[in-house]
Amino acid sequence: MKEKNPWHTPVTIIITVIGVIAIVALVTVAVLQNRPLAQKYKYGIVLDAGSSHTALYIYEWPAEKDNNTGRVEQTHSCKVKGPGISSYASAPSRAGESLRDCMQEAKLRVPGKRHLETPLYLGATAGMRLLNIENSSASDVVFHAVEEALQKSPFSFQGARILSGQEEGAFGWVTVNYLDDRLKQGLETTGALDLGGASTQISFVSDNFDGSESPENAVAFRLYGNDYNLYTHSFLCYGKDQALRMVLAQQTQSGPGTILDPCFHPGYNETKNYSVLYDSPCVSDRKPQGAPATFTHLGKGNFSQCLDVVKSIFNFTYCRYSQCSFNGVFQPLLQGPFGAFSAYYFVMNFLNLTDTSIPLDTVRKKLTSYCSTPWDQIKQQHPDVKVKYLAEYCFSGTYILTLLTEGYNFTSESYPNIKFIKKIKGSDAGWTLGYMLNLTNMIPAEAPDSPPLPHAGYVSIVTVIAILLFVLFILSLRPLWPRCSKQPQII
Ligand SMILES: Nc1nc2c(ncn2[C@@H]2O[C@H](COP(=O)(O)OP(=O)(O)OP(=O)(O)O)[C@@H](O)[C@H]2O)c(=O)[nH]1
Numbered sequence: 229m230k231e232k233n234p235w236h237t238p239v240t241i242i243i244t245v246i247g248v249i250a251i252v253a254l255v256t257v258a259v260l261q262n263r264p265l266a267q268k269y270k271y272g273i274v275l276d277a278g279s280s281h282t283a284l285y286i287y288e289w290p291a292e293k294d295n296n297t298g299r300v301e302q303t304h305s306c307k308v309k310g311p312g313i314s315s316y317a318s319a320p321s322r323a324g325e326s327l328r329d330c331m332q333e334a335k336l337r338v339p340g341k342r343h344l345e346t347p348l349y350l351g352a353t354a355g356m357r358l359l360n361i362e363n364s365s366a367s368d369v370v371f372h373a374v375e376e377a378l379q380k381s382p383f384s385f386q387g388a389r390i391l392s393g394q395e396e397g398a399f400g401w402v403t404v405n406y407l408d409d410r411l412k413q414g415l416e417t418t419g420a421l422d423l424g425g426a427s428t429q430i431s432f433v434s435d436n437f438d439g440s441e442s443p444e445n446a447v448a449f450r451l452y453g454n455d456y457n458l459y460t461h462s463f464l465c466y467g468k469d470q471a472l473r474m475v476l477a478q479q480t481q482s483g484p485g486t487i488l489d490p491c492f493h494p495g496y497n498e499t500k501n502y503s504v505l506y507d508s509p510c511v512s513d514r515k516p517q518g519a520p521a522t523f524t525h526l527g528k529g530n531f532s533q534c535l536d537v538v539k540s541i542f543n544f545t546y547c548r549y550s551q552c553s554f555n556g557v558f559q560p561l562l563q564g565p566f567g568a569f570s571a572y573y574f575v576m577n578f579l580n581l582t583d584t585s586i587p588l589d590t591v592r593k594k595l596t597s598y599c600s601t602p603w604d605q606i607k608q609q610h611p612d613v614k615v616k617y618l619a620e621y622c623f624s625g626t627y628i629l630t631l632l633t634e635g636y637n638f639t640s641e642s643y644p645n646i647k648f649i650k651k652i653k654g655s656d657a658g659w660t661l662g663y664m665l666n667l668t669n670m671i672p673a674e675a676p677d678s679p680p681l682p683h684a685g686y687v688s689i690v691t692v693i694a695i696l697l698f699v700l701f702i703l704s705l706r707p708l709w710p711r712c713s714k715q716p717q718i719i
């Protein structure tokens with residue numbers, strides 16, 4: 229006779245089936261209720277109206293996580309054709325028109341149903357600061373034209389304004405540290421070095437800086453529950469295009485018909501206009517009287533003489549503080565790693581000098597050899613590079629080296645702390661992201677609360693507890709279990 233399995237009683241079968249259904253139902257409900265929602269994104273657009281050109285950046289972040297860090301990313305950038313908006317002072321309507329193609333791209337990149345709620349900002353930097361100094365009504369007219377064009381876009385236009393140098397420096401620092409996830413984690417921060425066409429910024433946190441010695445260089449932040457005393461300074465006219473004007477002005481003081489410039493390659497020969505060269509507040513007060521209309525700009529290609537003329541645009545002697553960078557500007561002791569972007573990157577990348585473990589002496593030797601290379605040979609070796617950029621790399625490399633070592637006081641020991649960068653995790657280094665994070669209040673002063681467990685951990689724990697409860701339940705029914713009696717088999 230076949231023995232009947234004692235577990236196959238109706239009671240145990242019903243209990244088991246109900247138990248299994250209960251576990252499956254409990255886990256399913258818990259998982260579905262708490263599953264991460266399908267990602268929806270929000271967008272923000274910032275136009276960087278720089279001195280040399282305008283660029284548009286689109287940022288994206290998960291819709292339900294406005295207040296979290298490390299989540300805002302650049303999804304698209306667009307370089308506006310033509311010069312910076314400050315160059316349109318005599319034809320302002322063209323400044324507005326110039327933005328059209330990039331705005332059209334933005335319309336296609338941001339989903340239609342998000343257009344109305346997407347904030348659009350325009351921030352102008354040193355080019356407009358200079359135009360404002362030179363001719364404030366001209367800068368107002370340019371802004372008016374640009375605002376009119378942007379108001380016609382489907383986005384939520386939040387206005388166009390000139391950033392102060394302090395804002396430009398501070399927001400560049402916020403961008404770099406936000407993208408590196410340093411702010412939320414309270415890690416040591418990275419300093420920011422930005423070299424534009426018309427101004428240059430240095431921003432870093434230093435333990436011996438509390439702002440008391442030079443309050444105009446101090447920006448205090450409380451971000452994610454941490455306090456930062458940031459040192460920042462923007463040097464107007466020390467962007468690389470205006471610095472070049474100053475170096476040329478230095479060499480044309482007597483109004484000569486020809487100059488032999490050590491910062492340009494041997495064989496370089498261009499006719500340039502005095503009135504164009506001196507058309508900037510950075511040099512206009514030095515315009516030589518009675519100079520001819522043009523001068524012949526010849527290259528000599530001598531790095532050490534170029535160093536001398538570049539140094540002559542800095543004042544290293546005057547300082548009314550305990551320590552200075554240059555031109556009597558206070559600067560605390562350099563501290564921590566630095567990210568150097570925009571023209572620092574373009575130039576050092578072209579010169580194959582982004583590796584800062586290369587000793588400074590070697591950098592100087594490489595520049596010596598590069599500057600002395602004949603102009604024809606340089607053009608032949610780089611047929612794809614814009615001739616305007618190509619002609620200036622010897623000057624730009626020499627200027628960057630001087631600014632970093634003599635200006636900001638980087639030494640052989642601290643130079644390797646600099647990293648020449650263009651992007652961090654896919655987003656461009658620059659002030660625009662920090663500017664938008666600030667205006668949309670996306671970096672909280674206090675650390676946000678986060679759920680104690682990640683989703684996967686939560687699901688596993690719910691499942692394990694449900695199974696344990698079921699086993700306990702079965703065990704608690706032990707008195708009802710059918711007896712398992714082993715009877716002798718009768719044959
Ligand atoms: N070699 C090279 N130079 C570039 C490139 N893009 C821009 N530049 C030059 O690098 C310098 C700095 O460029 P940006 O950082 O865009 O300067 P900007 O924002 O227009 O100027 P600011 O208003 O002073 O910040 C300018 O002299 C530009 O002409 C590039 O792709 N390659």
Ligand SMILES: [Ca+2]
Pocket residue numbers: 278279353424425570
């Ligand atoms: Ca810039």
